[in-house]
Amino acid sequence: MAHKILRLPEVIQKTGLSRSSIYLRINNGEFPKxxxxxxxGRAVGWVESDIDNWVADCIERSQGDDGNA
Known part of the structure; x- marks a missing residue:
């Protein structure tokens, strides 16, 4: 399976988070490393499926247990 790697600008676009928010959440264990x-170690990226799963989890949490917002 081929993994697509996202660079920071793409992660920002997909998540809507700022650079500082991303790194703060990483440090708090709330975002994929x-x-x-x-x-x-200067050039870093994120596995696209990890980011997609994180976004999906955020959507699921925001909708609650019954699927309604």
């Missing part, structure tokens, strides 16, 4: 893309 980035992966190193090589080098000295």
């Amino acid at each position: 980035s992966i190193s893309l090589g080098g000295r």
Whole structure:
């Protein structure tokens, strides 16, 4: 299975979160961790399916147990 890697601007676009919010949530264990893309850890990305699952979980939580908002 091929994994698509998203860079920060794409993650911001998909989630609607700011850069600082993303990193704060990572530090709090509330957002998928980035992966190193090589080098000295400066180039990072996120696995697209991890971000998609996170967004889906947010939608599910916002709708509550009965599926209604």
